Amino acid sequence: MRTRTVRVLLVEDDDGDALLVEALLEEASAPFVLSRAGTLAEAEEMLADSECVLLDLGLPDSHGLAGLHRLLAKPDAPAILVLTGHDDEQEGINAVAAGAEDFLIKGKVDGELLLRGVRYAVERRRADFAEFQLRETSLLAAEQSRLERGLLPPPLLQGSDVGLDVRYQPGGQRMLLGGDFYDAVGMPDGTVHAIIGDVCGHGPDEAALGVCLRIAWRALVLSGAPAEKVLQTLDQVLVAERHGEGIFTTACMVTVAPDRRSARYFLAGHPEPLLIAGTQIADLPQSKIGVPLGVLPDYAWTGVDVPLPSGWSIACYTDGLIEGRVPDDVDRLGVERLSEILHRQLQEGPDWMDSVIAEVTELNGGALDDDVAILLLKDGK
Numbered sequence: 062m063r064t065r066t067v068r069v070l071l072v073e074d075d076d077g078d079a080l081l082v083e084a085l086l087e088e089a090s091a092p093f094v095l096s097r098a099g100t101l102a103e104a105e106e107m108l109a110d111s112e113c114v115l116l117d118l119g120l121p122d123s124h125g126l127a128g129l130h131r132l133l134a135k136p137d138a139p140a141i142l143v144l145t146g147h148d149d150e151q152e153g154i155n156a157v158a159a160g161a162e163d164f165l166i167k168g169k170v171d172g173e174l175l176l177r178g179v180r181y182a183v184e185r186r187r188a189d190f191a192e193f194q195l196r197e198t199s200l201l202a203a204e205q206s207r208l209e210r211g212l213l214p215p216p217l218l219q220g221s222d223v224g225l226d227v228r229y230q231p232g233g234q235r236m237l238l239g240g241d242f243y244d245a246v247g248m249p250d251g252t253v254h255a256i257i258g259d260v261c262g263h264g265p266d267e268a269a270l271g272v273c274l275r276i277a278w279r280a281l282v283l284s285g286a287p288a289e290k291v292l293q294t295l296d297q298v299l300v301a302e303r304h305g306e307g308i309f310t311t312a313c314m315v316t317v318a319p320d321r322r323s324a325r326y327f328l329a330g331h332p333e334p335l336l337i338a339g340t341q342i343a344d345l346p347q348s349k350i351g352v353p354l355g356v357l358p359d360y361a362w363t364g365v366d367v368p369l370p371s372g373w374s375i376a377c378y379t380d381g382l383i384e385g386r387v388p389d390d391v392d393r394l395g396v397e398r399l400s401e402i403l404h405r406q407l408q409e410g411p412d413w414m415d416s417v418i419a420e421v422t423e424l425n426g427g428a429l430d431d432d433v434a435i436l437l438l439k440d441g442k
Contacts, residue, residue: 066093067094067112067113067183068093068094068110068112069086069093069095069096069111069112069113069115069179070095070096070097070098070104070107070108070110070111070113070114070115070139071098071114071115071144072097072099072100072101072103072104072114072120072128073097073099073117073144074099074100074117074119074120074121078117078167079097081167082095082115082144082175083095084172085171085172085175086172086175086176087172088171088172089173089175089176093179096110099121100120100121101120101123101128101131101132102122104116104128104132105131105132105135108135108139109137111139112139112140112183113140113142113179113183114132114142115142115179116128116129116132116141116142116143116145116161117145117146118143118147118156119145119146125152126152126156126159129141129156129159129160129161130159133159133160139183139186140179140182140186141160141161141182142161142162142164142178142179143156143161143163143164143165144167145165145166145167146167146168147166148166148169162178162181162182163181163182165178213434214244214275216244216245216246217246217247217279217283218245220247221253222440223253223321223439223440224438224439224440224441225245225255225436225438225439226414226436226437227243227435227437228414228415228433228434229241229432229433229434229435230418230432230433231432232381232428232429232430232431232433240258240259240260240261240262240263240267240268240270240310240432241257241258241260241271241381241433241434242256242257242258242259242271242272242275243255243256243257243258243377243434243436244256244278245438246282246283250319252316252317252318252319253316253317253438254282254288254314254315254316254317255315255377255438256278256313256314257312257313257331257378257379257434258271258274258311258312258313258354258379259310259311259331259379259380259381259432259434260274260308260309260310261308261309261310261311261353262308263432267308270299270302270303270308270310271310274295274299274302277294277298278291278314281294281295288314288316288325288327288364289327289361289362289363289364292314292329292362293359293360293361295312296354296355296360299354299355300358303355308355309355310329310354310355311330311354311379311380312327312330312354313326313327313328313329313331313332313334314326314327314329315327315375315377315438316364317369317375317438321369321373322368323366323368323369324366324367324375325365325367326348326364326365326375327363327365328348328351328362328365329351329352329354329362330351330352330353330354330356331350331379331380332378332380332383333348333350333396334376335375335376335400336369336373336375337373337374337375337376337407338371338372338373339407340404340407341407342400342403342404342407343370345365345367346365346366349363349365351363369440371440372440373439373440374438374439375437376403376435376436376437377435377437377438378433378436379431379432379435381430381431381434382399382435383395383398384430384431385421385422385424385425385429385430386424386426387424388424394421394424394425399421402417402420402421403417406420414435414437421433
């Protein structure tokens with residue numbers, strides 16, 4: 062079986078010792094590509110192209126274990142073997158404890174021992190990296206699960222005649238959820254409340270803030286707070302909990318009346334929902350979008366009342382769905398073109414969400430930059 066070639070960096074300022082190492086590797090017929098650096102500074106520049114480093118502890122710009130610590134601190138540092146003329150057992154113990162794969166003494170190592178040490182060191186580093194990746198994947202999956210439970214919970218609509226369908230797609234080919242969130246709650250009198258929101262930015266802080274706002278919204282709704290006051294309270298929660306002064310959140314909140322003949326929606330800097338009647342998109346009354354949460358203190362959001370036709374559905378979505386690029390156009394997709402896509406997909410049947418997301422993604426020429434969340438309320442009568 063052919064042995065894979067290993068890229069080795071020798072960090073040695075003594076020409077004689079460097080020739081000795083080359084001779085040892087030749088003696089063992091080692092399949093190595095050997096590079097050399099005479100100083101630690103040179104080694105740092107060459108580190109990225111190396112799989113294993115043979116490090117002398119006495120260099121012009123480094124002495125003792127200081128050089129080892131510097132190299133190990135580099136991102137994705139390769140395997141490092143100390144190869145020194147100092148026969149000091151304690152120094153060897155300290156070097157291995159600091160992260161060196163082995164401690165070899167010049168003059169006491171032959172070609173076979175050196176070859177074996179390098180190969181073992183490289184394989185151990187590969188195994189450590191594979192274990193690290195596996196652990197990272199496991200942690201990522203656990204984080205994904207926690208975020209999903211917090212941002213995208215099961216709705217509280219048991220026994221309600223209002224149907225709910227949701228979709229979520231992370232943007233930019235990311236695996237983790239961002240700051241998009243949604244929720245829906247049915248009340249004892251038959252009223253159904255729903256919200257969809259988008260915390261600006263993407264990352265764990267934004268996701269945590271989205272979870273905080275979603276939970277606060279559910280608590281306010283279940284406590285019976287008037288819809289007009291819910292967004293004002295969420296605004297206060299956002300200002301108190303956000304991790305930066307400029308962090309804001311857009312939101313669309315919808316309340317469906319118990320008789321299912323009307324709805325009221327509130328917009329906080331968020332795209333207007335789409336009212337669907339059969340295979341048509343109904344016109345909504347002109348509405349004031351309002352400012353996002355976290356922008357103006359003591360701002361009062363006002364609701365827009367909408368009559369609901371028979372067989373209605375209300376689609377709420379985050380702006381990731383309309384901010385994708387369009388071929389041969391400098392503009393974003395926008396609401397008008399989204400409506401055209403949706404109208405065409407509605408002719409194919411009621412299960413349109415996946416098809417719409419797929420078409421918007423295809424028009425964008427690849428994964429959408431921002432997260433996409435869709436919440437669809439449907440007349441179940």
